[in-house]
Amino acid sequence: MKFATIKTIPKDTEILREGQYVTVIPIVLDGLIKVFTRHEDKELLLYYIKPNESCIMSFAASLTNVPIKVFATVEENTTAMLFPVDKILGWTKQFPDINTLFFQQYNQRYNELIDIIHQVLFDKMDKRLFKYLQDKKVVTHKNPIKISHRQIANELGTAREVISRVMKKLENEGKLKQQTNGIKIL
Incomplete structure (x- = not known):
């Protein structure tokens, strides 16, 4: 809590744009964030970040210090706890439960993405x-x-x-x- 910032973000706010570097990792306390990709004038919903969840794409981009490859907008007024990237990286070594949280999130998002691929390829x-x-x-x-x-x-x-x-x-x-x-x- 000493390093976290709690922020309320209004609906329809763009909080991440493809190509940006991630400076904070969110954990949603209340509300809903939409994560999607865009190509030309088309979008594809990847997943929602719901309460008690975080953004695995932000976490992955921050670990390797590369620009993010997705967009994120606030779908409903959202309150999120924001952790500075430089602290999260150190905490992954000091507090193994942080790794567990993000591995669980990774597994959940990976399964959701596989479902999306199946839907796009095989469902009418x-x-x-x-x-x-x-x-x-x-x-x-x-x-x-x-x-x-x-x-x-x-x-x-x-x-x-x-x-x-x-x-x-x-x-x-x-x-x-x-x-x-x-x-x-x-």
Whole structure:
């Protein structure tokens, strides 16, 4: 606690940009941070950092002192405990539990990324979209979910028109309802 900074970060704040060097490692206390990659005008959601979790990509980049290869934005107002990178590196030797925390996070994120790769390669868009919406409902604790077709398309790495067409199909199948206040998962 002597070295940590507790910071409240408003929704929609970009906190990491590809190419930046990491100076602090966050542990989310409350809220939600989205970590994603971007290529040209498309994004692909990699994972969310939820309460009591940290960013393994930040940890890995700081260990080797290389620029980060992802973006991170605050999805909901978030309170995070920020630890200076220079302290974390020393603490990994002094306090083995820090290594355990990050190895657990690495394992969790690795499994999530393998799932994303499988979805992109093997699942049709209707299945990917519905799973994405179910996951979004769980991490945000909201139903209906306030999100635009454009945002969904960005996070799934596809076109807005594709999302709109597939949303209509899922609605016709009785899996969701598009309302003025958001998308309700049924």
